[in-house]
Amino acid sequence: MxxxxxxxxxxxxxxxxxxxxxxxxxxxxxxxxxxxxxxxxxxxxxxxxxxxxxxxxxxxxxxxxxxxxxxxxxxxxxxxxxxxxxxxxxxxxxxxxxxxxxxxxxxxxxxxxxxxxxxxxxxxxxxxxxxxxxxxxxxxxxxxxxxxxxxxxxxxxxxxxxxxxxxxxxxxxxxxxxxxxxxxxxxxxxxxxxxxxxxxxxxxxxxxxxxxxxxxxxxxxxxxxxxxxxxxxxxxxxxxxxxxxxxxxxxxxxxxxxxxxxxxxxxxxxxxxxxxxxxxxxxxxxxxxxxxxxxxxRYGHVDMLPLPTGDLGNPGDVVEISADFAVAVLRPDETVTKARIDWWLEQGGDDVVVLESDLEVPEALVSLIRLLRLTSDEWEKAVAKDKVPKPKIDNEILDVVRAIFERRLKEYPTTLADDVALLANETLPLNKRHALIVRIGEKRILERAMQKIESQRVDARKGDSSRKRKTQPEEEAGRMSKTRRH
CATH class of the missing domain: 3.90.1410.10 (set domain protein methyltransferase, domain 1)
Known part of the structure; x- marks a missing residue:
């Protein structure tokens, strides 16, 4: 220059x-x-x-x-x-x-x-x-x-x-x-x-x-x-x-x-x-x-800024997840997969979904999972209505999402702990340091997203238990009331 x-x-x-x-x-x-x-x-x-x-x-x-x-x-x-x-x-x-x-x-x-x-x-x-x-x-x-x-x-x-x-x-x-x-x-x-x-x-x-x-x-x-x-x-x-x-x-x-x-x-x-x-x-x-x-x-550099978690990184980091991971986890029939993925793309769906740092499960991923899980009758109805499934989340969907995230995390040859320890070495070559920072940012998002999913499942189980505890006394009271009337 x-x-x-x-x-x-x-x-x-x-x-x-x-x-x-x-x-x-x-x-x-x-x-x-x-x-x-x-x-x-x-x-x-x-x-x-x-x-x-x-x-x-x-x-x-x-x-x-x-x-x-x-x-x-x-x-x-x-x-x-x-x-x-x-x-x-x-x-x-x-x-x-x-x-x-x-x-x-x-x-x-x-x-x-x-x-x-x-x-x-x-x-x-x-x-x-x-x-x-x-x-x-x-x-x-x-x-x-x-x-x-x-x-x-x-x-x-x-x-x-x-x-x-x-x-x-x-x-x-x-x-x-x-x-x-x-x-x-x-x-x-x-x-x-x-x-x-x-x-x-x-x-x-x-x-x-x-x-x-x-x-x-x-x-x-x-x-x-x-x-x-x-x-x-x-x-x-x-x-x-x-x-x-x-x-x-x-x-x-x-x-x-x-x-x-x-x-x-x-x-x-x-x-x-x-x-x-x-x-x-x-x-x-x-x-x-x-x-x-x-x-x-694009530019050959990375951003390292304070994050709300106390770590250093880029607040804009994301993880890209291919639709192939959903297919690999659900393992639908190959013919079924091709027809449904083709239709998904025709409907404007992407073959890659993005998990952002807010850790919210991408709605597109939920819709895709539901699409791949449809029965033959449900699939025919979806095509007739010309609408992809709504991104409704339940525990079964969360299980699939977690399995997808786990599979995505295995794409990296090292663990998050390995990378964090390696990054502490101040003599690392610049390119290796930059690659580490990218990997660490993505792995943190995946691991925290899985933790959030587990928390959601725990909350859901607590809700189910609470509803059962309320229902049992109500049923008992109903039986007692019928006994008194006799």
Missing amino acids: SDVSELLTWFQASGGSLDSSVGFTEFPGCGRGAVALEDIPKGHVLFKIPREILLSTDTSTLPRRIGLDRWREAKMHIGWVGIILCMMWETAQGPSSIWSKYLESLPATFDTPMFWSDLELEQLAGTSVVGKLGKADAERDFKGKLLPMVQSRPDLFPLETIPIYYTLGIYHVMGSRILSRSFDVEKDDPEEEPEEDGAPADTSLGSAMDVDGPQDETESPHEGDSEPDDDSEGDEEEPFGVSMVPLADMLNARYGSENAKLFYETDDLRMVSTKSIKAGEQIWNTYGDLPNSELLR
């Missing part, structure tokens, strides 16, 4: 404006971030970013040089492959690219699991992280889309530059930059056709963070982090697009700490304080209060 002063010089020379209350510095454990140089009131504009310097498939001239018809024919507009190629090509242009200083400022190495060794990835066994890395999909797009495009245009991609700027390794780096630093930005005019000599900024797919509408709007923001979906072959343009946003991407994020947010205007984007910020405090943007599993996968 280049010196921040060079980036700021370029930013301001390109039409950007930075308020005197904002500075950039290194924060222990967070890396480079923004700091308040003086007290900042709520609603204060921290900096403005001209739309022309956002880096996207519309602001880069590469798609037009290739030809927009050819670009779309090669499906470069689907997923992130197009913007990755634009970033590679702009990097290859060196100082002649208007983004050269910006691209030099971006990180070239990452602590995300995408770059971990196989041995390190074993530390994430049991979590959902490894299954979401998408490394194979990325390599498929590189070989099937990007490389053929590069090789077909030696006038734009000279042969000698390919092993320098267009390698699989660089493809992964650019993808990680997008995943960790891009924003979803509303198009300036979704109906406007691109012009040959330029186009409105930010009109491709995908993002990592979100942007609100103009400051005076009250509607909900468009949520970010809609990662590439290469299974979608539709050509319909989206009103939002992924863009690399200089300066805005330098703000760090932490659970529940957001005090600034990016808003879009017609000509620029503005980072605005959403709370008052004291001099010396870090200026935080948001990633959406994600669990540690997602923070690690």
Whole structure:
């Protein structure tokens, strides 16, 4: 990464404006971030970013040089492959690219699991992280889309530059930059056709963070982090697009700490304080209060904050539970399973349910369990009514839920006690420490959820016993009354 002063010089020379209350510095454990140089009131504009310097498939001239018809024919507009190629090509242009200083400022190495060794990835066994890395999909797009495009245009991609700027390794780096630093930005005019000599900024797919509408709007923001979906072959343009946003991407994020947010205007984007910020405090943007599993996968860090239980961790941690676990516990007939799972998905059910830190049994899981337990007659009636079973909980359902949680917990190769003891070792490598923190957070949720289920069962048994104790004297009194009448 280049010196921040060079980036700021370029930013301001390109039409950007930075308020005197904002500075950039290194924060222990967070890396480079923004700091308040003086007290900042709520609603204060921290900096403005001209739309022309956002880096996207519309602001880069590469798609037009290739030809927009050819670009779309090669499906470069689907997923992130197009913007990755634009970033590679702009990097290859060196100082002649208007983004050269910006691209030099971006990180070239990452602590995300995408770059971990196989041995390190074993530390994430049991979590959902490894299954979401998408490394194979990325390599498929590189070989099937990007490389053929590069090789077909030696006038734009000279042969000698390919092993320098267009390698699989660089493809992964650019993808990680997008995943960790891009924003979803509303198009300036979704109906406007691109012009040959330029186009409105930010009109491709995908993002990592979100942007609100103009400051005076009250509607909900468009949520970010809609990662590439290469299974979608539709050509319909989206009103939002992924863009690399200089300066805005330098703000760090932490659970529940957001005090600034990016808003879009017609000509620029503005980072605005959403709370008052004291001099010396870090200026935080948001990633959406994600669990540690997602923070690690996307950004290469985890949050360790005080929890209500007295432990340290991420209040947003969750555990993902596949529908396969319900099937494995209930063991219904294979034909029955397929028909019912297919119908469940058609009804809008998910194949993965989420157990959150509030430990409430997911209603979707209860409905799925009840669906798999239906008799043939009940199943036919449910299909006729076109409704999945209601998420009604009783002790039998709680038994199944507990068995599912136990089975899910066995996916981790170590116990919670093992992990807690290991985390006390201060000499652990960073990646192993991060993996431990993710595992511990998920295991705590599962174990506490099972404890809560047991408590619910105890309460239910007490209720049954109490009702029986009340019923017995009442029945005895009834018999005595009948005896007296005789």
